[in-house]
Amino acid sequence: MPGRSTSPATPAATPAGDTVGDVVRWAAFSCALVPVVLVMYGTSFGGAAAAALGLAAVTAVCRVLLRRSERAAAEAIAAARKREHAKVPGARRGGRHAGRSAPEE
Known part of the structure; x- marks a missing residue:
């Protein structure tokens, strides 16, 4: 369709797996673009x-x-999940602890 974009409309539509990579790619693009613009506007090559x-x-x-x-965020999430799992009753204790169920004769 004419006028239709192939890029996602919202940031939520992009996979959240490599957001740091996206930021670094944009920064690298800026590192290449800024000197070109500076030279075009009369700054020396050295500058x-x-x-x-x-x-x-x-x-x-x-x-x-x-x-x-x-x-650090991934480690904090893993630690929180581990603590959450430890709070489940009987999760690591093997179930109920049997007490005396019948009177001794």
Whole structure:
């Protein structure tokens, strides 16, 4: 159909598996685009290269921090699930503890 987009309409429609990768890809695109725009507007090649290197460094640090945050969140979710499972009565104790059921004679 004409005018129909192939990209998802909402962020919820995209798979949530690699959001960090998406951010890093956009940052890399910016690292390439900004120096081109700077040169087009009259900045020296050296200044544009310095800007590109600075953006690349910031992107690398952000990528490391985002991955670390992603791992910490996954570990927190796993720990919460483990605690939730431990709260289920009898889940790790083997069922009921039998007491005296009949009087001794």
